Amino acid sequence: MLFRGHPPLARDAVFELLDLCHSVAAMIVRYYESDDRAGLLRRKDDRTPLTKADLEAHRMLSAGLKKIAPALPLLSEESDADEIANRREWDTFWMVDPLDGTREFLERTGQFTINVALIQKQRPVFGLIFEPLKQAASVGVVGEGAWRFQRAGDCWENSQLCTREPPARQLTVLASHRHDNPLLDSCLSYLSSSYELERLNSGSALKFCDLAAGRGDCYPRFSLCSEWDVAAGDALVTAAGGCVLGMDGQPLVYNNRDTLLSPNFLAIGDPRLDLWGNVLEALKER
Numbered sequence: 001m002l003f004r005g006h007p008p009l010a011r012d013a014v015f016e017l018l019d020l021c022h023s024v025a026a027m028i029v030r031y032y033e034s035d036d037r038a039g040l041l042r043r044k045d046d047r048t049p050l051t052k053a054d055l056e057a058h059r060m061l062s063a064g065l066k067k068i069a070p071a072l073p074l075l076s077e078e079s080d081a082d083e084i085a086n087r088r089e090w091d092t093f094w095m096v097d098p099l100d101g102t103r104e105f106l107e108r109t110g111q112f113t114i115n116v117a118l119i120q121k122q123r124p125v126f127g128l129i130f131e132p133l134k135q136a137a138s139v140g141v142v143g144e145g146a147w148r149f150q151r152a153g154d155c156w157e158n159s160q161l162c163t164r165e166p167p168a169r170q171l172t173v174l175a176s177h178r179h180d181n182p183l184l185d186s187c188l189s190y191l192s193s194s195y196e197l198e199r200l201n202s203g204s205a206l207k208f209c210d211l212a213a214g215r216g217d218c219y220p221r222f223s224l225c226s227e228w229d230v231a232a233g234d235a236l237v238t239a240a241g242g243c244v245l246g247m248d249g250q251p252l253v254y255n256n257r258d259t260l261l262s263p264n265f266l267a268i269g270d271p272r273l274d275l276w277g278n279v280l281e282a283l284k285e286r
Contacts, residue, residue: 013068017128018137018149018156020064021114025132027060028053028099032108032132049102054078057098057114065094065116072118075255077228087255092120095254097228101204103178111203117231122253127235129205138209140239146212163242163269164214171195174207174216174267183222183264187279208233211269212240218275219267227254230262242269 031053058078065074075084076096087093094116099105101112110133118126123142130137135151138161146161166172171191175184191197200216207219221230231254234244238251244267246252252265268275 014128014139014141015156016068017116018130018139020061020068021116021128021130021137022135022151023064024057024060024098024114025130025135027056028105028112028114028132032105049106050078051099051102051105053105054099054102058096061096061098061114061116065096069094075119075228075260077226090119090255092118093255095119095124095228095231097205097226097232100229104203109203111206113204113206115205115228115232117228117235119231119254122256123251124231124235124238124254127208127232127239129209129232129236131206131209138212138236140212140236142235142239144239146236146240148213161212161236161240162214163212163237163240164217165270166217166273169195170198171218172198172200172216174200174202174210174219176203176207177201178203181223184220187220187222190279191275205229205233208236208267211242211267212236214269217269217273220279221262221266222264225262227260227262230265233267237267237269241271242267243271244268 031051055078058076062074062076065072073090073093074096075087075093076098078098097115099112100115104111112132114130114132116128117124125142127140128137137149138146139149140146147158148161149156149158173188173191188197200210202210210216211219230252234252237244244252244265246263246265252263266275266279
């Protein structure tokens with residue numbers, strides 16, 4: 001079932017990936033629960049924080065992914081410039097955020113994740129979002145389905161994930177107060193003229209998990225983020241029956257530009273909804 005259409009990975013690779021992320025998560029949780037939980041080292045050029053947990057998670061994932069798929073290169077948030085100098089030449093590779101939501105980690109909200117995506121021909125075909133504090137993961141294999149995996153002893157229990165058809169004239173919007181901005185305000189204001197809106201806030205990539213599990217209907221993103229923040233969630237939502245569209249109305253492509261910043265996007269649980277058209281009109285009116 002899993003990875004049937006993605007020959008770089010063996011059929012049981014998802015369980016190897018789950019076990020790898022479980023080990024990385026245990027390390028992250030040790031930092032989170034210790035007096036030196038953050039191990040804050042410095043601020044990056046973009047003012048985002050870097051911690052010992054970020055770097056150790058990167059190291060562990062790099063080594064573990066190399067064992068699972070030796071031929072595949074890695075593009076991680078913590079990769080140095082030399083390691084990804086030839087990234088535009090890669091056809092198939094891992095795109096990873098070892099600790100997504102470092103600010104949430106530092107502020108002890110619990111809303112941080114490990115994001116692992118497999119990119120083929122500039123599109124994510126596999127996505128795994130691991131929640132360290134819950135010992136659980138949301139996994140999507142494009143064209144095959146999406147599942148929620150929960151650690152139970154030494155095993156993984158799983159259940160199917162599927163996006164939902166929203167109730168008539170109602171819409172649950174997934175967002176984060178940290179990323180409020182005028183574009184998002186315009187989007188929500190426009191949608192509220194046609195729908196009764198509920199807003200569900202969460203941090204890091206958890207909004208993709210909520211969308212894939214049918215707990216929300218759309219996730220508009222108009223604030224700065226990078227491709228490794230989005231790729232795993234894109235694959236997850238797509239595999240669960242939704243879509244992630246740029247402002248041109250097309251699926252996002254990855255690793256095809258000089259920058260690794262993600263363009264603005266709208267993730268939609270039910271692609272039959274004309275939410276993209278509504279959002280585009282809202283932005284035109286600004």
